[in-house]
Amino acid sequence: MRSSAFDFSALFARSLPAPAVKWTGAPRFSFVGGNNDPDVVPVDALRAAADSVLSREGNALSNYTVNTGPQGYRPLREFVAQKLKRDAGISCTAEDIVMVSGSLQALDLVNAVLCERGDTVIYEQDSYQGSINRMTRMGVNVVGIPLDEGGMRMDALSNALADLKARGVRPKFIYTIPTVQNPTATIMSEERRRELLKLSEEYGVPVFEDDCYADLIWSGKRPPAIYAMSKTGGVVHIGSFSKSVAPALRVGYIVAPWEILSRVLSLKTDAGSGALEQMVLAEFCKPHFESHVPVLRSALRSKLETLKESLNEQFGTAAEFQDPPGGIFLWVKLPDQVDAMRLYQKALAAGVAINPGPEWSVDAAHSKSRIRICYASPSHEQIREGIAVLAEVCRAEFGVPARSANVQKRA
Amino acid sequence: MRSSAFDFSALFARSLPAPAVKWTGAPRFSFVGGNNDPDVVPVDALRAAADSVLSREGNALSNYTVNTGPQGYRPLREFVAQKLKRDAGISCTAEDIVMVSGSLQALDLVNAVLCERGDTVIYEQDSYQGSINRMTRMGVNVVGIPLDEGGMRMDALSNALADLKARGVRPKFIYTIPTVQNPTATIMSEERRRELLKLSEEYGVPVFEDDCYADLIWSGKRPPAIYAMSKTGGVVHIGSFSKSVAPALRVGYIVAPWEILSRVLSLKTDAGSGALEQMVLAEFCKPHFESHVPVLRSALRSKLETLKESLNEQFGTAAEFQDPPGGIFLWVKLPDQVDAMRLYQKALAAGVAINPGPEWSVDAAHSKSRIRICYASPSHEQIREGIAVLAEVCRAEFGVPARSANVQKRA
Numbered sequence: 001m002r003s004s005a006f007d008f009s010a011l012f013a014r015s016l017p018a019p020a021v022k023w024t025g026a027p028r029f030s031f032v033g034g035n036n037d038p039d040v041v042p043v044d045a046l047r048a049a050a051d052s053v054l055s056r057e058g059n060a061l062s063n064y065t066v067n068t069g070p071q072g073y074r075p076l077r078e079f080v081a082q083k084l085k086r087d088a089g090i091s092c093t094a095e096d097i098v099m100v101s102g103s104l105q106a107l108d109l110v111n112a113v114l115c116e117r118g119d120t121v122i123y124e125q126d127s128y129q130g131s132i133n134r135m136t137r138m139g140v141n142v143v144g145i146p147l148d149e150g151g152m153r154m155d156a157l158s159n160a161l162a163d164l165k166a167r168g169v170r171p172k173f174i175y176t177i178p179t180v181q182n183p184t185a186t187i188m189s190e191e192r193r194r195e196l197l198k199l200s201e202e203y204g205v206p207v208f209e210d211d212c213y214a215d216l217i218w219s220g221k222r223p224p225a226i227y228a229m230s231k232t233g234g235v236v237h238i239g240s241f242s243k244s245v246a247p248a249l250r251v252g253y254i255v256a257p258w259e260i261l262s263r264v265l266s267l268k269t270d271a272g273s274g275a276l277e278q279m280v281l282a283e284f285c286k287p288h289f290e291s292h293v294p295v296l297r298s299a300l301r302s303k304l305e306t307l308k309e310s311l312n313e314q315f316g317t318a319a320e321f322q323d324p325p326g327g328i329f330l331w332v333k334l335p336d337q338v339d340a341m342r343l344y345q346k347a348l349a350a351g352v353a354i355n356p357g358p359e360w361s362v363d364a365a366h367s368k369s370r371i372r373i374c375y376a377s378p379s380h381e382q383i384r385e386g387i388a389v390l391a392e393v394c395r396a397e398f399g400v401p402a403r404s405a406n407v408q409k410r411a
Numbered sequence: 412m413r414s415s416a417f418d419f420s421a422l423f424a425r426s427l428p429a430p431a432v433k434w435t436g437a438p439r440f441s442f443v444g445g446n447n448d449p450d451v452v453p454v455d456a457l458r459a460a461a462d463s464v465l466s467r468e469g470n471a472l473s474n475y476t477v478n479t480g481p482q483g484y485r486p487l488r489e490f491v492a493q494k495l496k497r498d499a500g501i502s503c504t505a506e507d508i509v510m511v512s513g514s515l516q517a518l519d520l521v522n523a524v525l526c527e528r529g530d531t532v533i534y535e536q537d538s539y540q541g542s543i544n545r546m547t548r549m550g551v552n553v554v555g556i557p558l559d560e561g562g563m564r565m566d567a568l569s570n571a572l573a574d575l576k577a578r579g580v581r582p583k584f585i586y587t588i589p590t591v592q593n594p595t596a597t598i599m600s601e602e603r604r605r606e607l608l609k610l611s612e613e614y615g616v617p618v619f620e621d622d623c624y625a626d627l628i629w630s631g632k633r634p635p636a637i638y639a640m641s642k643t644g645g646v647v648h649i650g651s652f653s654k655s656v657a658p659a660l661r662v663g664y665i666v667a668p669w670e671i672l673s674r675v676l677s678l679k680t681d682a683g684s685g686a687l688e689q690m691v692l693a694e695f696c697k698p699h700f701e702s703h704v705p706v707l708r709s710a711l712r713s714k715l716e717t718l719k720e721s722l723n724e725q726f727g728t729a730a731e732f733q734d735p736p737g738g739i740f741l742w743v744k745l746p747d748q749v750d751a752m753r754l755y756q757k758a759l760a761a762g763v764a765i766n767p768g769p770e771w772s773v774d775a776a777h778s779k780s781r782i783r784i785c786y787a788s789p790s791h792e793q794i795r796e797g798i799a800v801l802a803e804v805c806r807a808e809f810g811v812p813a814r815s816a817n818v819q820k821r822a
Binding site for chain 1: 412413417420421422424425427428429430432444457458469471476477480481504506513515541581583617657658659668671676680685686691787
């Protein structure tokens with residue numbers, strides 16, 4: 001890492017985000033990021049998949065899109081279509097899908113097709129930081145809709161749409177993570193999905209459905225995708241293999257009508273997403289996806305149990321949360337005197353990384369004392385130790401949990 | 412591929428590029444794109460690399476950056492540092508490198524750090540279409556500097572810089588492909604690189620060095636990178652494995668001072684570039700890169716010979732070109748009456764894809780009768796047949812080459 005005698009500073013574009021700080025390694029206890037359980041990566045099956053697909057089609061790597069066109073590696077698109085039909089009730093073909101470099105690229109592309117500075121979009125009040133930040137960077141206004149145990153509240157959405165309409169504002173989309181919402185882990189019921197579609201059509205505001213956690217429901221049962229339930233086609237659906245196979249394989253997808261896909265493709269000037277990752281995934285998924293996912297869920301659920309036990313033990317009643325029906329994170333409410341931003345900083349200094357609520361919410365007041373704890377990546381032991389350290393830091397800073405918390409367990 | 416009853420059209424962002432046309436397969440003879448020779452993809456070595464790196468480190472795929480941080484897979488950065496030292500005279504370490512998803516992402520990131528609407532940049536007059544188009548999309552003015560057999564002309568650059576300065580314009584960078592320039596295939600001499608750096612420093616305009624073809628010089632000998640020759644650090648250097656290993660592996664890199672890399676990293680919100688591709692490449696490159704590249708060069712050079720023979724045979728003196736010292740394309744001047752844009756359309760209708768000069772140039776008049784022919788991907792037979800079809804189309808449209816061209820060969 002070297003710096004330059006040449007002065008670049010006068011040449012920078014205006015309103016760049018702050019420069020990155022040099023990475024110095026992961027914290028001792030990391031409860032952040034969509035990282036997964038290292039022990040459940042299906043390494044041997046991925047090795048076999050890599051070997052067979054390379055030996056059969058490796059020469060095609062000489063072509064940017066391995067001769068299957070700009071929508072992405074066709075066998076993987078075919079697998080996605082079949083998977084979405086089986087799991088999410090979506091009828092589509094490989095033609096209705098564009099493979100992308102992780103669902104973050106899906107967000108970038110769909111946002112760029114529909115949004116520009118000054119526009120308005122509707123989000124769940126607590127939502128994925130990476131998605132909220134993208135809007136902020138683009139100068140797009142985000143209207144947050146409160147959630148309850150069933151996800152985005154339709155009464156509040158109806159009011160917000162009416163209010164915006166009265167002010168002459170037509171939002172560009174309603175962004176939702178309906179199936180294991182990030183960070184609340186709620187699942188929107190089929191009935192509520194129907195109401196959402198009704199409002200979407202009534203106001204002419206499309207739904208942007210981010211379904212990246214939908215494979216990780218403990219029961220294995222999920223409501224149909226909103227995309228599947230729409231009769232008008234006013235839904236853009238995105239998904240990913242980051243959560244179900246491995247995040248470092250940067251492979252996601254967009255399912256949408258051609259009106260949207262043709263715009264996405266003209267903005268996707270990256271000469272294709274990584275083909276080797278798509279090829280290996282397709283080769284792995286066809287025989288193994290269906291049996292792999294339950295193994296992963298079981299490992300995640302077991303870590304969630306450890307996390308809940310640790311929180312009960314260390315925080316007692318000071319940590320409130322709903323039992324998530326799936327996913328990789330827990331959204332925890334701490335007592336009102338806890339400033340989650342300060343807790344985040346102090347905990348990080350003590351080697352524990354957590355996500356402070358205000359970074360995962362459109363409403364900083366609502367999320368002031370909330371934190372997101374990701375439990376997929378740390379080991380059971382790290383979960384226990386890390387939560388103990390977090391409790392110490394929280395007690396030292398805010399006086400909660402009380403030192404006797406471990407005897408004030410929930411019933 | 413389905414369309415929607417929901418009307419998205421009123422919701423699109425303004426000034427989107429035209430929607431993509433549905434891909435219907437590759438043309439019969441494709442002389443476009445950076446695609447490579449399928450027979451030279453080192454499939455067996457890549458299989459072995461995938462197997463060994465996955466068996467050793469496959470579990471790390473559970474982490475977005477395989478535990479080596481946001482700058483990319485560390486063993487690959489270490490290989491790049493060593494390769495750049497050996498081949499390009501660059502002294503740098505893994506800390507000075509950010510791995511990206513192909514050099515197209517490098518262009519996007521560096522452009523976003525330095526440029527905004529209304530800015531000015533300096534390019535070689537004929538240059539890479541994908542790079543010129545990015546500037547056009549961003550609303551950045553591109554000033555083209557004429558080339559001669561030695562690449563960008565320094566007298567013209569000096570005049571342009573003085574002229575811009577007199578008008579109060581400080582360009583954001585001088586973008587150059589100095590080592591096998593795209594599309595002219597010229598190599599800028601060491602002496603001229605020195606002059607370029609002198610002008611860059613005099614005017615405070617950094618150099619943006621795109622070195623993605625530098626491995627493909629027939630002689631194996633290249634001048635030092637401009638980055639290596641700079642004493643002030645006012646150079647951003649980018650490269651890629653697309654041309655030297657396989658384009659469908661979307662792996663490139665940026666070498667720059669931390670002032671630039673820290674800004675690049677804060678804009679690189681993709682949660683990391685594909686790790687499997689980086690891991691397989693690192694594992695392949697360490698033992699095999701040095702021996703693989705000469706095999707590739709030899710295959711490419713042999714295809715270039717076939718292309719030159721075919722052009723001489725079919726076009727005779729109507730096709731003028733310099734003999735390229737390396738690369739994957741030939742920049743051909745046709746007689747003045749040939750409108751390359753029209754030739755491109757007519758040829759495509761006949762199953763032959765070529766790049767029309769005006770799309771690869773800042774000066775449409777200069778390049779009106781020029782075309783770029785990529786020769787790495789088609790077979791020798793396809794080159795011969797495709798050039799014969801191209802000559803027929805050109806003759807039918809423009810009367811050149813004359814039917815007797817095949818007896819008017821160059822001396």
